[in-house]
Amino acid sequence: MQKPKILVVVLNWGLGHASRCIPLIAALEQQGFEPIVASDGLALTLLTKNFPHLKSYRLQAYEIRYSRKPVFLKAVLALQVFSWLKHIYFDKKQILAIHKKEKLSGVISDNRPGAALSCIPSVYLTHQTNILGAWQPIANMLHWRIIRAHSHCWIPDFTHKLAFAGKLSQHTTSKQVKIKKIGLLSQLKADTHPVTKKHISILLSGPEPQRSELEVILLKAIEFSELPVVLIRGSDKKLKLDKVPSHLEIIDFATRTQVQQVLESSHFVIARSGYSSLMDFCALGLKAFLIPTPGQPEQEYLASYFSKKGWTASCTQEAFTWRKLEELKNIKGFPTFEAPDFKALFSIFRA
Structure with missing residues (x-):
């Protein structure tokens, strides 16, 4: 019997998005799914290094440019909005083509806006449902338009009252998308035996x-x-x-x-x-x-x-x-780590 195929689409913006998808991909395999990876640049390199046996697709790079001077960063990023919209359009075309070829059962997108497919369960993974900064109202409006294009939004944060992301993960309810705090995602696990500090x-x-x-x-x-x-x-x-x-x-x-x-x-x-x-x-x-x-x-x-x-x-x-x-x-250190219930999370792909 063929395993359900789940496409994991990752934004190449530093390595954080890729590293936190590593436990998701590993859990998909453990739960009997066939993960497929899609990204570009260093993010794709990191994922294929960790999962060389998995099928992967190289998406078109967003080619985001940054300013050396922080004071100009917002302006430099704002000038690239139309370029981003173009890349989102190309992402949509590429991901739809992958779906037609692979017959996917679901998509998980870590902050890659163009990965939503209406015909199968589509998950948007983000810890930042409340974007901070000078243009906060506009940024949040645009981000929520992206989130609502998906059927589910997973927030990697504690499920109890203590918010690991603070006000970044604050959100309002939405009828268009099911929002769920899933617990923290880490590629690492604490060793049960004492480790010598070197x-x-x-x-x-x-x-x-x-x-x-x-x-x-x-x-x-x-x-x-x-x-x-x-x-x-x-x-x-x-x-x-x-x-x-x-x-x-x-x-x-x-x-x-x-x-x-x-x-x-x-x-x-x-x-x-x-x-x-x-x-x-x-x-x-x-x-x-x-x-x-x-x-x-x-x-x-x-x-x-x-x-x-x-x-x-x-x-x-x-x-x-x-x-x-x-x-x-x-310093006193971090609070207790809470791992996600992957079996329950991935049930949306078995319906």
Whole structure:
């Protein structure tokens, strides 16, 4: 008997969307489905590295451009709206063609707007049902138009009153789409046996040029580290470094297994405050120092939100020094991790 085919469509905007889809894809296989992956760029590379046996499709890249100066970021992104609409149209055509070829039983889209199909269950995965920033009303109106094009919206957040995403996951009810908080999604699992702490981890991710900007800052700062440092760059571009310090190990592009091994043996991790990374740190109970991407209200909010709760320490990119890491002595860590009930979630694809 042929397994039901589920297309998992992922936005290539940093690696967070891809990494949080890893547990979804693994669970689909465990529950007797045949996942098919569709994305582009580094997101597709990460997914095919973790699931080399699965069929995959390369979608047309959105080619989002960013400003080096955070103050111009919103304007630069706004000027690309018509380009995005064009790419959404191309996505719709490609995904409909994949459906006709594969005879899909469902689609799960992680923030890829053009993946909705009205003829089969279509899920939109997002933690940000309330977009922050200067253009909040317009952004939310447009985002909800995208969400309502799907039959279901899954929010990776706690199902009880404590909101892991804070006000980002606040939402109103909708008759057009079934909205459900599903629990946190992490590609990592805590080891039941004690793991020896060996080093400090740096986990870089997110769009360029800000990923590289932070990399330069941290590479200069690690000379003050008294402990070994492992840097996971999250990039396929070669690092131009005249001399690698003896206490630094560099990994350009890590699989789920490598990320697990590096993070769980860390005293703490330095990283962006991307939502997917935060879910991973929560899963392992890690101490984390957060440096939000400049000009991204979501990351700035999450860094502040977690710091105020005493779960992490944080500062702006321009204010970072190695001495700032001393603030980690006072943090209490993350709340209890809640895994999704995948069997119940995937029941919509068996109807």
